[in-house]
Amino acid sequence: MPLTRRSLLGLLSSSTFFLTIAPGSVMTTELPAELSSLDFPQGVASGDPQPDAVMLWTRAVPRSGSNGNVRLLLQLSTDSSFSTLLLQEELHTGAERDFTVRAYIDGLTPDTQYHYRFLGAEPSVSRSGRTRTAPTPGQARKVNLAFSSCQNFEQSYYGSWARMLEEDRAAAEGDRIHFVLHLGDFIYERCWARRLDGSAQSRAVPPFPHGVATPTTRDAVSLADYRHLYKTYLSDPHLQEARANWPFICTWDDHEFADDNFQSFTTDDGQAVLEAQRKLDANQAWFEYIPAVLDELQQSAHDFRAQVLEQDHATHNQAAVDSLRIYRKLGWGKYLDIVLTDSRSYRSPPCLPAGFAASLGLPLNPVELVAIADGGSAYAGGNPPATLPFGDGTMANPAKDRAPGSMLGLQQRAWFLNTMKASAAPWKLWANALPLMPLRLDMSSLPLTEYHDSVFNIDGWAGYPYEVNVVMRQLENDGTTGVVSLSGDHHMHGAGTLRRSTTEADALPVAVDFTVAGISSSPIFEDLFSAANADHPDFAALVYRKTDSGIEPVWNISMLYGVLAAYTYSKTGLGAVTSWLGPNLANPGLRYVDTTANGYGLASFDAEELRVQLVTMQDCRENFEQPPAIRHVAQFRLPLWRTGERPLLAGPEFDGGAPFPFKIPTV
């Protein structure tokens, strides 16, 4: 029997329902008998809109407490009252998928809004969800999206989601958000007992079914634990409302599995530990709770495929990594292609082990050391040094015979570059979990010291400079324009242009990166403040300055204007020194950082221009009745550039009067 596309998809994914709207059909609202009595405690969601299709989601829990299969109905309509239905189909789910439901609906009309809901035996009905299909590649439509990351459930309430919803309700129709891009850390596998300053968290994830606890942390370690996290996070009314209000397009970062992971390895305490079953469990839970279009795309992405780890341990890592492939390309009308990458599953191990720089007597990882360690045998055009030019100069270069590092892995990188090159859309959005903009500490600018320019986080792209250069050079060589990376992970807002090379002084910009602060995760400044006070008191002047009214985030100056400006400002309080001594030449193209922020980003793409707003919220650590206020908004404009032209990023301009260096009275 010949396989149709739909029957093939049915074979590939037994846990997804495939439903098609029959043209012109309007069905009755009569309910069939024998439905289960249900609750929908995690609400509803939709994901990855296509011009003719979308994935719908819910979790339908039997009120009886039974673990047996449950039956429910899905209804789809173009009106919010569901007075006429385009589709009414019976679905089922059960304990084997934690009562989650994925339903792929095709036959839809492009660029159209739909409403959907799920029903059990009367009177059980889910909240209504709203979604929309993408325009076709030929439809010229302005695109409005929100971008977000890092929504730690415990560290703050979801004031960012509440404010985004409120602003969107008040916006003119043409300015409303079409979809939300989520760039990772949707959940956190780790729960901390207290904040870094010792104070209580805003709220707590209930005890894990399994979990591993230390005096200060609790970690998810099993499928039940990861499911528990998604259920807990999605119990929040504001996140639930956001998912019901807009379709989401999601990639992941590290905390969907484990902090600073690579492939199926965790790196707690600086040691790489293979945890393949845990990676499988994390992947399965993501697939169950995040409605994404994967198998249906007929491209690199594919649905979760359960794996049994065999006796041979050597196969475990690959088996777990291969269980779910989420890198994929989506389109949104004529102007925008969206290319989502997976920054975790295929990356090479960290180029330097924890504590390596300290063993050479270095306070931080110098840029050159990272370049040597990451570049491996390809460093300096294939001439890596035999010994490292640090310490007493006798340490052998451990990376001399190693392949260069890669965050994407060679297969995904080739796919990414081919996809970018082949895109006919003027704007190519790279949904990229981690920021690409240069965030170096220009320590060599301090007079009379032997400090080196350094990076402070080699888990990010700063630890993979070889691949950054490969990607940027290829984009330039291919003449690919309109590439905009939207990123998260670093718990700060930022904006900057990206050059062909991270080391060539005369390299020109080829792409632009906007990184978004966490929805609720503690801003990076709190980590830096804690580190400066705990272990590195000499570092404090580069991080903060005490004033009569509180703490100023001097780290913003360190990044944008350099450490000499930051140090001088800390000691004098003279704001003018920033412009006398800056900018930070080690961070060319960096336009903005706001390291004390929680919030979200908004982006609007049209034929000529991209507009981005980075929204910084007031403190969201207390629960609220009304959505918390916005502290300030940084606005950017980026005209579309064409072959032979360079990106010219303008901004920030502020709403809310934020003065440099974005002073706030307390943190």
Ligand SMILES: [Fe+2]
């Ligand atoms: Fe995060």
